Amino acid sequence: MGGQPKKGGVALREKLNWLIHMQYVRQDYEVCLKTIEAHLKECRGLSEYPLYVKAMIKRQRGEIVESLQLFQAATCLNPHNTANLKQVGRSLYLLGRHKAALDVYEEALKLGSEDWEVWHSKGLCNFHLKQYDAAIECFKRANLVQRHDSTYMQLGKVYTLQEQYRTAIEVYTEALEFSPENPELLTTVGLLYLRLGENYKAFEFLGNSLTHDPKNAKTILATGSIIQDHSDMDVALVKYRIAAVQTPNSAQLWNNIGMCFFGKQRFVAAIACLKRALYLDPFEWIISYNLGLVHLNTGQYASAFHYFSTSINLKPDFPSSYMYLAITLSRLDDFENACSAYDKAIEMDEDHLFELNYAITLFNHDEVQKAAKHFAEFQKLFSRLDDEAKKADPEVSEQRDALEKALKAAIDAPEVS
Amino acid sequence: MAAVDPVYLALQRFRRHRYDECIQLCTELLVQNPYDQAVWYLKCRALTMLHWVDDTDFEEEGVADMLLDENATAALPRPGTSLSRPQTSTAIGAPGQGMRPLSASGRPLSGYARPGTGSARSGSRGGVEGAMQGARAGTARPVTALGRLVRLGTASMLSEAGGAFINVDRLDLRKYAARPALARALFDYILYHDHNPRKALELASLATVQTNYEDWWWKERLGKCYYMLGLFREAEKQFASSIKSQPMVVAHLQLAKVALRLDQPNKALELYQQGCEKFPSDTSLMLGIARVYEAINDPVKSVAQFKKVLGVDASNVEAIASLAAHHFYTDQPELALRFYRRLLQMGVSNPELWCNLGLCCFYASQYDMALSCLDKALTLASDDAMADVWYNVGQVAIGIGDLGLAYQAFKIAISVDSNHAESYGNLGVLELRKGNIDAARASFRTVQNLAPHLFEPFFNGALLAYKLGDFQESFDLASKALEIFPEHHDSIELLKLLRNHFTLL
Numbered sequence: 024m025g026g027q028p029k030k031g032g033v034a035l036r037e038k039l040n041w042l043i044h045m046q047y048v049r050q051d052y053e054v055c056l057k058t059i060e061a062h063l064k065e066c067r068g069l070s071e072y073p074l075y076v077k078a079m080i081k082r083q084r085g086e087i088v089e090s091l092q093l094f095q096a097a098t099c100l101n102p103h104n105t106a107n108l109k110q111v112g113r114s115l116y117l118l119g120r121h122k123a124a125l126d127v128y129e130e131a132l133k134l135g136s137e138d139w140e141v142w143h144s145k146g147l148c149n150f151h152l153k154q155y156d157a158a159i160e161c162f163k164r165a166n167l168v169q170r171h172d173s174t175y176m177q178l179g180k181v182y183t184l185q186e187q188y189r190t191a192i193e194v195y196t197e198a199l200e201f202s203p204e205n206p207e208l209l210t211t212v213g214l215l216y217l218r219l220g221e222n223y224k225a226f227e228f229l230g231n232s233l234t235h236d237p238k239n240a241k242t243i244l245a246t247g248s249i250i251q252d253h254s255d256m257d258v259a260l261v262k263y264r265i266a267a268v269q270t271p272n273s274a275q276l277w278n279n280i281g282m283c284f285f286g287k288q289r290f291v292a293a294i295a296c297l298k299r300a301l302y303l304d305p306f307e308w309i310i311s312y313n314l315g316l317v318h319l320n321t322g323q324y325a326s327a328f329h330y331f332s333t334s335i336n337l338k339p340d341f342p343s344s345y346m347y348l349a350i351t352l353s354r355l356d357d358f359e360n361a362c363s364a365y366d367k368a369i370e371m372d373e374d375h376l377f378e379l380n381y382a383i384t385l386f387n388h389d390e391v392q393k394a395a396k397h398f399a400e401f402q403k404l405f406s407r408l409d410d411e412a413k414k415a416d417p418e419v420s421e422q423r424d425a426l427e428k429a430l431k432a433a434i435d436a437p438e439v440s
Numbered sequence: 441m442a443a444v445d446p447v448y449l450a451l452q453r454f455r456r457h458r459y460d461e462c463i464q465l466c467t468e469l470l471v472q473n474p475y476d477q478a479v480w481y482l483k484c485r486a487l488t489m490l491h492w493v494d495d496t497d498f499e500e501e502g503v504a505d506m507l508l509d510e511n512a513t514a515a516l517p518r519p520g521t522s523l524s525r526p527q528t529s530t531a532i533g534a535p536g537q538g539m540r541p542l543s544a545s546g547r548p549l550s551g552y553a554r555p556g557t558g559s560a561r562s563g564s565r566g567g568v569e570g571a572m573q574g575a576r577a578g579t580a581r582p583v584t585a586l587g588r589l590v591r592l593g594t595a596s597m598l599s600e601a602g603g604a605f606i607n608v609d610r611l612d613l614r615k616y617a618a619r620p621a622l623a624r625a626l627f628d629y630i631l632y633h634d635h636n637p638r639k640a641l642e643l644a645s646l647a648t649v650q651t652n653y654e655d656w657w658w659k660e661r662l663g664k665c666y667y668m669l670g671l672f673r674e675a676e677k678q679f680a681s682s683i684k685s686q687p688m689v690v691a692h693l694q695l696a697k698v699a700l701r702l703d704q705p706n707k708a709l710e711l712y713q714q715g716c717e718k719f720p721s722d723t724s725l726m727l728g729i730a731r732v733y734e735a736i737n738d739p740v741k742s743v744a745q746f747k748k749v750l751g752v753d754a755s756n757v758e759a760i761a762s763l764a765a766h767h768f769y770t771d772q773p774e775l776a777l778r779f780y781r782r783l784l785q786m787g788v789s790n791p792e793l794w795c796n797l798g799l800c801c802f803y804a805s806q807y808d809m810a811l812s813c814l815d816k817a818l819t820l821a822s823d824d825a826m827a828d829v830w831y832n833v834g835q836v837a838i839g840i841g842d843l844g845l846a847y848q849a850f851k852i853a854i855s856v857d858s859n860h861a862e863s864y865g866n867l868g869v870l871e872l873r874k875g876n877i878d879a880a881r882a883s884f885r886t887v888q889n890l891a892p893h894l895f896e897p898f899f900n901g902a903l904l905a906y907k908l909g910d911f912q913e914s915f916d917l918a919s920k921a922l923e924i925f926p927e928h929h930d931s932i933e934l935l936k937l938l939r940n941h942f943t944l945l
Contacts, residue, residue, distance in 0.1 A: 082942050085919065087912035117941060119910030151909040240929075270929045298803070299771055305838045306873065326805045329840060336841030 036070040047076045056080060071100045075107065078114075087117050105135040112144055121148040139168040146177060155181050170201050172208065179211065188215055206236035214245055222249050240266045240273065248279055256286045274304030282313055290321050308337035312344055319347060324354045342372040346380055353384040375404035379419065383426055391433045398430060447479060454486050462486045481625050487605060488628045495664065496693040496724070523705050523735050540769040541862075541894070550734055551765025552758045553792075608639050617646035627661060631668075641665040656686035663694060672698050687718050689725065696728055705736045723753045730762070739766060755786050764796065773803035791821035795829045802836050810836060827857035834866060843870060861891030868900065880904065888917075895925040902934055911938055 039062045046055035059073040068074075078093035091114035098107040108131040115124035125148045131141050146161030162178040165171070175198030182191035195212045202208070209232035216225035229246045236242065243266040250259040260283050266276055281296030297314045304310065315330035331348040338344070345368035352361035365381040368374075378401035385394035405413070405423070413420070446469055453462040466483035469476060608630055616623045623643065630640040644665060648658045663678030679695040682688070692715030699708040709732050715725040726749045733742035743766050746759040753759075764779035777800040783793055798813030814836065817829045834849035847870050853863040868883030881904060887897035902917035915938045921931040 083939075085912070085915040085938070085942065087915075087942075116909070117911040119905075119908060119912075121909060272929065295771060301839070302771075302803075305835075306869075308841075311841065323805075329805070329807055333839070333841035336843070 036066045037072065040072045043073055043076050047079070052080050052083075068096070069100060071097050071104070071107075074100070075110070078110065082114065082117070087114055090114055091118065103134060105131050105138065105141075108134065109138075109140060109144070112141075116144060116148055116151075119151075121151045124148050125152075137168045139165040139171060139174070142168060143171065143174050143177070146174070150177065150181060155185055170198075172198060172202050172205055175201070176208065176211070183215065188219055191215060192219075204235055206232040206239060206242070209235070210239065210242045210245070213242070217245060217249070222252060225249060238265065238269065240270045240276070244273075244276060244279065251279065251283055251286065254286060256283045259283050272303055274300045274307055274310065276300075277303065278307070278310050278313060281310075281317075285313070285317050285320075290317055293317050294321075306337060308334045308341070308344075311337065312341070312347075315344075315347060315351070319351055319354075324351050327351045328355060340371070342368045342374065342377070345371070346374075346377050349384065350380055353387070358384075358388050373404060375401050375408070376419070378404060379422060379426070383422065386426065386429060386433070391430065394426075395430055395434065398426060447476075447482075450479070450482055454482060454489075457489075459486045459490045463490070477622070481622060483605060484625045484629045488625070488632050491633045493632070496690060496697065521706060522703055523700065551762035608634060608636060613639075613643045613646055617643060617650050620647070620651075623647050624657070631661070631664065637665045637668040641669070653681075654685055656682045656688060656691065659685065660688070660691045660694065663691075663698075667694070667698060667701075672702055687715075689715065689719050689722050692718075693724060693728065700732070705732050708732050721752050723749050723756055726752070727756070727758060730759070734762070757783065757786070757788060764800075768796070768800060768803075773800045776800045777804055789820070791817045791825040791829055794820060795825070795832050798836070799832055802839060807840070823856060827853040827860040827863065830856065831860060831863045831866075834863065838866070843873070846870060859890055861887045861894065861897075864890065865894065865897045865900070868897070872900075872904065877904070877908070888920075892920075893924065895921045895928055895931070898924065899928065899931050899934075902931070906934060906938070911941055914938060915942075 039058060043055060043058055043062070046058060056077065059077045062073050063070060063077075074093050074097040078090040078097065081087075081090035081093065091111065094107060094110045094114055098104070098111055101107060108127055112124045112127035112131065115121075115127060125145060128141050128145045128148070131138070135141075142161050142165035146158045146165060149155075149158035149161055158181050159178065162174050162181070165174045166178070175194055179191045179194045179198070182188070182194060192212060192215050195208055195215070198208055199205070199212065209228050213225045213228035213232060216222075216228060226246065226249045229242055229249070232239070232242050233246060243262050247259040247262040247266070250262065260280065263276060263280050263283070266273075267280075270276055277296050277300035281293045281300060284290075284293035284296060294314065294317055297310055297317065300307070300310045301314065311330045311334035315327045315334060318324070318327035318330060328348070328351045331344055331351055334341070335344045335348065345364050349361045349364035349368065352358075352364060361384055362381075365377065365384070368377045369381065378397045382394045382397040382401060385391075385397060401423070405419075446465060450462050450465040450469070453459075453465065463483055463486045466479050466486065469479045470483065473479070606626070606629060611626075616626050627640055627643050627647070630636050630643065641662065644658055644662045648655065648662060651658060653659075659678050659682035663675040663682065666672070666675035666678060676695065676698045679691050679698065682691045683695065692711060696708040696711040696715070699705075699711060709729060712725050712728045712732070716722070716729070719725060726745055730742045730745035730749065733739075733745060743763060746762050746766075749756050749759040750763070760779050760783055764776045764783075767773075767779065768776035777797065780793060780797045780800060784797070794813050794817035798810045798817060801807075801813055802810035814829065814833050818826070818833075821829050830849050830853035834846045834853065837843070837846035837849055847867070850863040850867045850870070853860050854867070864883050865887045868880045868887065871877075871883060872880035881901070884897045884901040884904065887894065888901060891897070898917045898921035902914045902921060905911070905914035905917060914934070918931050918935045918938065921928060922935065925931070
């Protein structure tokens with residue numbers, strides 16, 4: 024702020040700027056505030072830089088309204104300083120008054136040259152106003168001026184919100200070229216790949232992120248879930264142990280731990296963990312779903328039924344829940360409702376498992392014709408799968424062979440007898 | 441019946457706790473012969489028994505005591521040494537705040553409602569506002585005066601026709617002090633019936649002098665008077681001296697109570713321990729220890745103590761209920777269920793118990809039982825417990841995914857008790873799920889005002905404000921949430937994000 028011509032009173036106002044700046048940069052906020060107060064009193068509040076710094080300190084302490092007023096005062100003193108305007112805009116943005124903030128930024132754009140920060144902030148405001156296209160435009164402009172991690176992050180977030188995951192990943196990878204060691208970026212990319220079902224790539228990114236920030240609970244959770252998917256339960260449990268220290272009350276974490284135990288066939292531990300997860304977050308449908316699965320496995324069909332029905336109540340558009348509900352119902356000897364649950368699942372999604380299970384249930388209740396029909400459907404769907412998927416679950420082919428044999432016998436038998 | 445001596449009849453009635461009839465009979469007899477000392481004595485005892493309270497129990501602190509508390513020794517006590525800041529002591533192996541909810545006083549919800557456990561202690565938070573809020577269900581009013589000890593004689597004057605039985609001001613206390621048996625009856629009458637500790641004190645001091653300062657009973661009563669007058673240090677001296685002449689359970693209890701009142705939980709523990717050494721099988725002393733441990737947030741030791749109590753007295757309601765609550769919050773609803781069933785077998789049947797049974801059944805996945813228990817609780821519940829029961833019905837409804845029922849249940853809970861903070865909180869969450877952001881925000885704000893001891897509404901509000909882009913509000917609320925629950929990971933994370941936003945240039 025120095026370097027201005029000194030003439031009489033004006034020079035007086037700026038004589039302590041260097042001191043204030045030093046103290047502010049050293050984060051000596053108490054001392055700094057004292058200096059500022061004394062100086063402001065001396066020049067009756069008409070000094071720009073002290074006001075600016077005071078406002079910054081106030082903001083860092085979370086007193087946004089006061090800081091806004093101070094920034095506005097500074098702007099009044101020097102309306103042509105873009106720094107002041109930007110800060111006013113930022114304060115408005117932090118207070119959630121996005122429209123007002125946008126206006127201020129427009130003003131700033133008129134005054135100054137190209138500035139990535141203004142464009143970036145404009146993008147943020149647009150983002151919060153749910154004007155996503157405008158936001159994307161702004162972020163792109165900001166990146167043209169100067170590239171920044173945060174702009175990339177926000178741009179990716181907008182794309183993710185619009186469910187354009189591929190584009191989002193492109194944005195993030197571009198950002199990674201620019202700063203390859205940002206664990207947050209790495210985690211985000213990993214999670215996106217996970218969402219797209221590309222586990223291998225996801226694992227690569229997440230592992231990379233973990234080397235930079237080994238204690239990030241979110242990353243650990245995601246990594247653990249991938250490891251778990253590959254049935255390496257013990258390794259996953261070790262990972263979760265690190266996360267549990269930091270987030271002992273995380274429902275997702277307990278859910279995953281529970282499923283680890285389930286994978287290790289330790290049902291009591293699994294149920295205990297899942298129940299804790301459910302206690303912590305009763306709205307999470309997947310916990311209920313998992314609890315249903317565990318109970319189904321332990322042969323407690325009534326409990327399993329309750330959990331599946333809870334899960335369906337909370338998330339009615341997940342077809343697998345209906346299939347498991349149907350299996351539970353058939354074990355509880357409610358054939359009719361089991362059938363309608365199967366129908367519902369099949370209506371929602373095509374899956375070879377639905378057809379196979381339906382066929383088995385039908386066959387067990389002597390509906391051989393129908394069973395054969397659904398079995399044929401299953402064969403059709405199963406043949407379409409690639410080899411890897413076919414081998415993924417040996418139980419499926421086992422059941423298929425068993426059912427095939429039984430069906431043949433059943434269809435042949437009545438004609439013989 | 442006509443042949444029975446009326447004095448004997450009165451005595452029998454006294455023994456059978458039929459005090460009203462006894463008093464009536466005595467009054468008739470006294471009309472015939474006003475100088476019959478036996479009858480006078482009997483009536484005096486009967487009147488006293490009618491108004492007897494067990495003053496070894498801790499009492500609810502009134503507004504005045506809370507606001508003008510001069511007894512706490514330090515404004516910022518060291519961790520684990522004060523009842524007013526229970527969260528400062530860290531307990532290992534105990535369920536955290538995320539698992540076990542807090543009561544208004546900032547300590548984990550106890551399994552047994554005792555006087556003093558529900559209310560916010562002075563200094564814990566809120567000041568005047570906190571003191572005026574009151575923690576009793578069904579009423580927004582706080583306890584005004586010294587709880588049970590209603591103002592001087594107001595309650596008793598009304599009930600007696602023809603004025604008071606004994607006009608204490610006219611008595612020559614010196615004369616009575618010389619007659620030990622009569623003096624004791626008179627003292628109890630003055631203290632428990634008239635609630636006139638000053639006069640009682642006069643009599644007690646005269647009597648102590650008469651007995652050469654050696655009678656434990658009079659010293660203990662002196663202490664009681666001092667305690668009632670708020671002179672805790674003097675009371676402490678008298679109780680200690682009483683124990684010196686003759687160790688008694690009552691005196692130990694009273695002495696520990698004084699220590700608790702002076703906010704010295706560790707000293708109280710020591711006193712109880714001393715008492716336990718002298719009276720190893722007395723449950724009230726053991727319970728005292730357990731209560732103090734619970735109050736300073738050391739559930740592990742308190743549970744051990746409660747177990748010890750149960751070893752001596754297998755049907756102690758307080759111990760059973762506390763253990764049940766402990767097991768419930770440490771993920772063992774099946775065990776809790778057994779404790780509550782034991783209570784039920786003992787003949788306790790109130791809405792709270794049925795409600796707890798219902799919840800245990802629910803978390804132990806016995807759904808059919810859960811609903812019938814809650815049903816039973818609803819039929820038994822009066823207005824002060826109704827809201828809690830409906831709230832728990834709502835919880836169960838969330839548990840089985842029936843959000844419509846949950847919403848209705850919370851609404852009913854609020855309609856019964858418009859200050860039911862937890863219901864507002866859950867209603868807010870449900871509204872948020874429905875997408876009614878403004879309604880959710882309003883609900884959260886209501887809870888924040890109603891129950892400043894819960895961290896959830898603050899965090900929920902902060903998260904919502906953050907998502908809406910109002911970082912200032914979010915920052916304020918998240919900081920408050922952390923004040924209540926310093927280890928809450930999500931709040932810390934949120935605050936970190938906000939700080940990032942603030943420091944970004």
